Amino acid sequence: xxxxxxxxxxxxxxxxxxxxxxxxxxxxxxxxxxxxxxxxxxxxxxxxxxxxxxxxxxxxxxxxxxxxxxxxxxxxxxxxxxxxxxxxxxxxxxxxxxxxxxxxxxxxxxxxxxxxxxx
Amino acid sequence: xxxxxxxxxxxxxxxxxxxxxxxxxxxxxxxxxxxxxxxxxxxxxxxxxxxxxxxxxxxxxxxxxxxxxxxxxxxxxxxxxxxxxxxxxxxxxxxxxxxxxxxxxxxx
Numbered sequence: 001x002x003x004x005x006x007x008x009x010x011x012x013x014x015x016x017x018x019x020x021x022x023x024x025x026x027x028x029x030x031x032x033x034x035x036x037x038x039x040x041x042x043x044x045x046x047x048x049x050x051x052x053x054x055x056x057x058x059x060x061x062x063x064x065x066x067x068x069x070x071x072x073x074x075x076x077x078x079x080x081x082x083x084x085x086x087x088x089x090x091x092x093x094x095x096x097x098x099x100x101x102x103x104x105x106x107x108x109x110x111x112x113x114x115x116x117x118x119x
Numbered sequence: 120x121x122x123x124x125x126x127x128x129x130x131x132x133x134x135x136x137x138x139x140x141x142x143x144x145x146x147x148x149x150x151x152x153x154x155x156x157x158x159x160x161x162x163x164x165x166x167x168x169x170x171x172x173x174x175x176x177x178x179x180x181x182x183x184x185x186x187x188x189x190x191x192x193x194x195x196x197x198x199x200x201x202x203x204x205x206x207x208x209x210x211x212x213x214x215x216x217x218x219x220x221x222x223x224x225x226x227x
Contacts, residue, residue, distance in 0.1 A: 033214065037163075044206065045218040046218070047208075059214050059215055061215065105153040106163070106165060107174070
């Protein structure tokens with residue numbers, strides 16, 4: 001069965017970086033896209049970016065363009081999302097989610113990773 | 120950027136009620152509109168894709184309609200497990216997506 005398993009919670013200081021992982025299983029990793037979505041406490045969903053695991057090509061929301069990097073490791077079927085220059089308002093749950101090639105909706109989601117930014 | 124506006128932001132409702140949530144796009148998105156349900160503390164769950172197609176395993180009391188800029192999610196008879204927050208999402212500008220601000224269903 002398809003699974004996206006994310007790394008554990010992180011606590012970071014302002015100005016630091018965080019790297020969250022998303023390990024895919026149950027399907028051919030390079031066949032489908034992985035997106036990142038975040039949710040601040042009590043707030044809605046915010047789309048951040050996407051990677052094509054086959055080519056490694058990425059697209060990011062303009063808001064995060066200069067601070068986010070999404071990469072992948074095909075050998076371990078893992079996607080990484082790194083966010084730099086962290087601020088307190090980056091405190092959120094970060095989700096990875098799959099989009100099947102040829103479709104345009106998130107059919108499977110990771111369990112979420114809480115990133116807390118606090119001095 | 121395409122903006123999505125959901126209404127209402129919250130709704131007090133009861134088991135058995137018919138519930139309609141609307142999502143309006145700032146420009147035409149054809150039928151590139153998806154709906155998700157989120158229960159507190161869990162990841163969102165896909166309910167409906169491409170405006171009106173029910174995701175496998177989703178109960179038939181959920182339905183979606185619309186095109187262009189105006190879309191609706193309808194729950195024909197609300198069940199206790201449906202009290203959650205619902206989000207619309209546009210994928211017209213794929214691979215760049217945006218979400219609506221959410222609609223929270225609360226028990227009356």
